[in-house]
Amino acid sequence: xxxxxxxxxxxxxxxxxxxxxxxxxxxxxxxxxxxxxxxxxxxxxxxxxxxxxxxxxxxxxxxxxxxxxxxxxxxxxxxxxxxxxxxxxxxxxxxxxxxxxxxxxxxx
Amino acid sequence: xxxxxxxxxxxxxxxxxxxxxxxxxxxxxxxxxxxxxxxxxxxxxxxxxxxxxxxxxxxxxxxxxxxxxxxxxxxxxxxxxxxxxxxxxxxxxxxxxxxxxxxxxxxxxxxxxxxxxxxxxxx
Numbered sequence: 001x002x003x004x005x006x007x008x009x010x011x012x013x014x015x016x017x018x019x020x021x022x023x024x025x026x027x028x029x030x031x032x033x034x035x036x037x038x039x040x041x042x043x044x045x046x047x048x049x050x051x052x053x054x055x056x057x058x059x060x061x062x063x064x065x066x067x068x069x070x071x072x073x074x075x076x077x078x079x080x081x082x083x084x085x086x087x088x089x090x091x092x093x094x095x096x097x098x099x100x101x102x103x104x105x106x107x108x
Numbered sequence: 109x110x111x112x113x114x115x116x117x118x119x120x121x122x123x124x125x126x127x128x129x130x131x132x133x134x135x136x137x138x139x140x141x142x143x144x145x146x147x148x149x150x151x152x153x154x155x156x157x158x159x160x161x162x163x164x165x166x167x168x169x170x171x172x173x174x175x176x177x178x179x180x181x182x183x184x185x186x187x188x189x190x191x192x193x194x195x196x197x198x199x200x201x202x203x204x205x206x207x208x209x210x211x212x213x214x215x216x217x218x219x220x221x222x223x224x225x226x227x228x229x230x231x
Contacts, residue, residue: 001170032215032216034216034217034218036153036218038153042223043203043221043222043223043224044145044153044203044218044221045221046208046217046218046219049208049217050215050217055208055219087152087153089153089155089217089218091215091216091217094158094167094216095158095167095168095169095170096155096167096168096169096170097143097155097158097216098155099152099153099154099155100152101152102152102153
């Protein structure tokens with residue numbers, strides 16, 4: 001199975017900051033990498049698909065990058081609504097589709 | 109508006125069975141693969157199953173393979189998850205989710221999610 005390792009596991013930031021979360025795959029997954037945002041007690045929300053493409057409902061302050069084994073999710077100009085847990089997901093190898101352990105973003 | 113509503117969760121004894129349902133509305137259900145994902149209390153997300161369109165090929169995580177069965181009824185716009193031989197490790201919030209890609213079995217992203225139904229396995 002392809003393992004995904006996110007870093008950091010948690011971080012604190014302030015409104016207006018820029019933060020970057022990384023996701024490393026245990027083997028090459030090309031660009032088959034998605035990012036999700038989950039708020040406590042809620043269903044996840046698709047943020048980025050194909051490593052770097054934003055769905056129409058996602059604001060442009062979210063940016064995805066990378067290919068192969070190393071990927072990033074960058075959030076610019078943090079807004080109060082952005083404080084949540086973020087997960088990466090690989091769909092290159094199916095089954096199983098696997099997810100990272102999550103990165104919790106808190107308000108400093 | 110695209111919507112998914114799960115049901116069927118509850119408390120079940122170890123070794124028991126449960127069938128989850130997911131009612132879809134607001135999109136052409138028959139044109140999209142569907143997924144089940146679960147989340148144990150305080151833990152991360154775990155993908156557990158996928159069913160494709162038309163031929164309905166099913167894929168499973170190792171943790172549920174041979175115990176869980178995913179199925180779909182395109183006429184009724186329902187997705188199902190039959191869960192057998194349940195253990196405490198299966199206690200979780202179960203989400204159904206819609207595939208983002210239209211009739212594409214080579215790529216996956218989960219674009220619409222239900223609110224989940226809770227399964228508790230306990231004696």
